[in-house]
Amino acid sequence: MAYTFNSGMQAESNIEVHKYYGGVVIVVALLAIIIQAFLHRYGRWSEFADLPLLVTIYFGVSKRNPVSGMLLGACIGIAQDALSHDNPIGLYGIAKTIVGFIASSVGARIDTEHPLSRFALVFVLFHVHQAVLAFTERVLLDRPTPFFTVHLLIVSLVSATVAVILFSLLDRLRRQS
Amino acid sequence: MPEILTRHRPLTLLATLVVAQILLLAFQIKRHNNVRLIRYWVSEVVTPGEKGASSTFSGIGGIWSGYVALRGTHAENLRLQQQVGQLELRNQELENQAAEAKRLSVLLDFRDAHREAPMLAAQVIGGSADISTHTLFINKGERSGIRRNDAVITPAGIVGKIVEVTPSTAQILLVNDRDSGVGALFADTRTQGILKGDGDPEPVMSYVTNDEKVHPGEVILTSGEDRIFPKGLLVGTVAGSKPGYPFQTIYVNTAARLDRLEDVIVLLSQEELHPQADETAGNVVVGLPPVPATHPAAEAASSAGKLSPSAAPSAAPSVAPNSSAAAKPDSHATKSAQPSTGRP
Numbered sequence: 001m002a003y004t005f006n007s008g009m010q011a012e013s014n015i016e017v018h019k020y021y022g023g024v025v026i027v028v029a030l031l032a033i034i035i036q037a038f039l040h041r042y043g044r045w046s047e048f049a050d051l052p053l054l055v056t057i058y059f060g061v062s063k064r065n066p067v068s069g070m071l072l073g074a075c076i077g078i079a080q081d082a083l084s085h086d087n088p089i090g091l092y093g094i095a096k097t098i099v100g101f102i103a104s105s106v107g108a109r110i111d112t113e114h115p116l117s118r119f120a121l122v123f124v125l126f127h128v129h130q131a132v133l134a135f136t137e138r139v140l141l142d143r144p145t146p147f148f149t150v151h152l153l154i155v156s157l158v159s160a161t162v163a164v165i166l167f168s169l170l171d172r173l174r175r176q177s
Numbered sequence: 178m179p180e181i182l183t184r185h186r187p188l189t190l191l192a193t194l195v196v197a198q199i200l201l202l203a204f205q206i207k208r209h210n211n212v213r214l215i216r217y218w219v220s221e222v223v224t225p226g227e228k229g230a231s232s233t234f235s236g237i238g239g240i241w242s243g244y245v246a247l248r249g250t251h252a253e254n255l256r257l258q259q260q261v262g263q264l265e266l267r268n269q270e271l272e273n274q275a276a277e278a279k280r281l282s283v284l285l286d287f288r289d290a291h292r293e294a295p296m297l298a299a300q301v302i303g304g305s306a307d308i309s310t311h312t313l314f315i316n317k318g319e320r321s322g323i324r325r326n327d328a329v330i331t332p333a334g335i336v337g338k339i340v341e342v343t344p345s346t347a348q349i350l351l352v353n354d355r356d357s358g359v360g361a362l363f364a365d366t367r368t369q370g371i372l373k374g375d376g377d378p379e380p381v382m383s384y385v386t387n388d389e390k391v392h393p394g395e396v397i398l399t400s401g402e403d404r405i406f407p408k409g410l411l412v413g414t415v416a417g418s419k420p421g422y423p424f425q426t427i428y429v430n431t432a433a434r435l436d437r438l439e440d441v442i443v444l445l446s447q448e449e450l451h452p453q454a455d456e457t458a459g460n461v462v463v464g465l466p467p468v469p470a471t472h473p474a475a476e477a478a479s480s481a482g483k484l485s486p487s488a489a490p491s492a493a494p495s496v497a498p499n500s501s502a503a504a505k506p507d508s509h510a511t512k513s514a515q516p517s518t519g520r521p
Contacts, residue, residue: 066187
């Protein structure tokens, strides 16, 4: 596996765009939401791995298309909002739209196949996601949601670790070129 | 603009998605007294514009109505002031008419209550130029049927008698004049006396012996002995008394306000007044029992040479209206000796 770091429009053409079998993205996204909802029934374990967020980041980075990345993020976020009992629809949608856009934009510029880069990317995007979420909640819902806490730091580290494992599993679903 | 959007298509799409979801959130979230956030935002965005437009239009309207449209204000102000003056005059006139109507209504009620007695309403048009005499002029005279020695009353009480008559006016000698004399009696004790003036605004009652107990507030009526006023008309009440020799002096508050007369009633005959509709109409007391003929007051008046020549033969000697009338009896004095005939 070759890890190549590029920058600029010229570099984008040198980065490999991964493709998946038909329906894989939808099925994986649905599974992530279902599993997340399933884990939610068993206490606070679900918050240590925001699977919809990880799936959004993974497919955004892999497809390297900002439009598809943000659309996928928007769909997953809205679905997540719809399954929550008190969140207005659009709260997670906005956060995951932005995360999907950033992930696909970053994936178009740098190669993110290395586990360390994936760990770092997920760690950063987790906090971006949390920042957008907190900002939206503070401004629109008037809720005092924190931007950063130690607990969030731990959760982000756990999520990044889970992401490294999950991403390597999802790599197996790629269509061989 | 479209080129920029095409060039930055991902960013445009991102902004569109985010804005759409923010709007979606705003439709769901309720804040500020349960008002949807979208309404609040729209209101916050639109209201300042509306306020600005409203203040602009009101400012323009204020300039127009405060300056431009005031070109004819001065002329209109003058016209309105003139109109106000006319209306004030008109209002004053109407108030006077209303007061007059009220007074005349009282007179009319009195007249309606005594239809059998010929009487005439008249207005006071002037007073005496001499401050020592108490006389008034009315706007009715000989042409209206008024003759000398006709009694003048108001619904409240007696006023005086006619002393001079011209074709269109007549002069009233008020009961508080020095030359006036009215046969009177106390309503309770039937004690008789003579009501006359002594120069003060209120008359006094004379020829009442010191033995008679007189109390303030006692009602005094006409006795009919003067052959001018019908018997039983209200004169006034006792204000106070002072012993004297040989008679006490009794101060009287007249029932009629002699200093505020505007409309009066001239009785054209001396027959007694019997109310038909209301027995207390006009505060006139009627139908009292006859006064004893041999009363000290009548005797005193008779001995003083004040008996009317025409009344002297009658059973109840009358008190002369005044000394001048007694000294110069005329045909009307002779007529007044026939009490219940009335004027033809």
